[in-house]
Amino acid sequence: MITQETAGALAAVLDDAQTSVSDTPSLADTHTLTVDDAYAVQAALLARRTARGERPTGVKLGFTSEAKMAQMGVSEIIVGRLTDAMRVVDGAEVELARFIHPKVEPEVAFRLGRDVDPHDPDADLADCVDAVAPALEIIDSRYRDFRFTYEDVVADNTSAAGYAVGPWLPVRDVSDLAVHLTHGGSRAEGTTAAILGAPVNALRALLDMARRRDVPLRAGDTVLAGAATAAVALTPGVTTCEVAGLGRVSVRSV
Template sequence: MTLNSNEIAALAARLDDAQTGVHDTLSLADDNAVDIDDAYRIQEALVARRLGRGERIVGVKLGFTSKAKMAQMGVSDVIVGRLTDAMQVEDGADVDLHRLIHPKIEPEVAYRIACDVDLDDPDADIVACVDAVAPAMEIIDSRYRDFRFTYTDVVADNTSAAAYVIGPWAGLRDVADLEVRMTVGETTVTGSTAAIFDDPVNALHALLDMCRRRRIPLGAGDVVLAGAATAAAPLTAGAARCEIAGLGAVTVKGIA
């Protein structure tokens, strides 16, 4: 049964209050029947609350771009969340950990869109609309207690989006199988960009398909976070650095 507009607004407010008040909340699925269409409606209402506070949308992020993660969650589609300017962190800058509930950080590949993508053009080539690629890290911060959530919970929570940092942009190039190394305090994780849908460019095609289905616009200047190249690591006080071989490095510093 589809949730009504009042129920959608109430669940979006619940998630927004958790984020702004820096406290967790129980899974929405505990007392609501939320299907995937409702989840995206909640996400839209949640993002609208942020826009109402003066934030602006600057891009999108992909989740479940790992085949292993898809299998774990029992899904066959990527998920899409929205990025706002308030989530941007400059390369090398500080992140106040007191503003986050239980943050984790993961290495990503970022793309920059140079022209508007016509979602209604069946021949639209999203790759042709991309002019740059960069190393990046995303800070995720699920608002759910004890990390207990469903697939639709994640979508409703704007795919756990909290913050992101992007390193130097480079001209568009093949980043299909590059070594990735991320160090967070004493923790080091390694992997490959191949973990992102076998090739991060495949994530762009999956993004276009989802944006068509969910009517999420893709415009000139938008940033796309293509998905995580390794498992996420807890973000603690101190430096976090991601290096992608042949592409570059990006850093951020957690402040407790």
């Protein structure tokens, strides 16, 4: 287990990469990290951001597709943290100069209607959701040449960089809805079933991770359940995510 001082130093490396918009080598080049170590670095990274005045706004899940898990050689999701500095208003402009090599993914977002105690044995996260919406997530790995380990991704706050959420709607079944991602002249098609078989399964997995990783789940938090298609490079233009029965959300990158 790395020391708190080392976790803080590695968090500083990643934070500096993000704020200076310059990539950094894999942490594995200089340190052997366990998954616990990686979450300690992530926590230190979030502490740096909140010390600058950022406010936590929710959580995001990664590796929610079987193909991605197999690619990374893992069997569980990863959890990252969202802040208000990452939030993009639906339809608004987002400056590409903020990012190193951004990509964008279509997702389903849930909103928590009340605080959740992950250690409550009777807690059911799905019962605490009061709204659902289409969403876009901007991911931006801070690692050079996209060379990273599983632990690197966790430490880097699961590549969290930005997110936009469409209009919130009352809770409904989103188990197998068609998803369309359009960007410029390209189009990707998928289904919400790609998210652990159904997005509600992501909520169950999140509750378990929140219990083990001491992730707070508060009323009003946004939960990004995971990608419904492969990510595409974010370049200048309009990106739109449309989820059948939920509507659409878009951003304009400049």
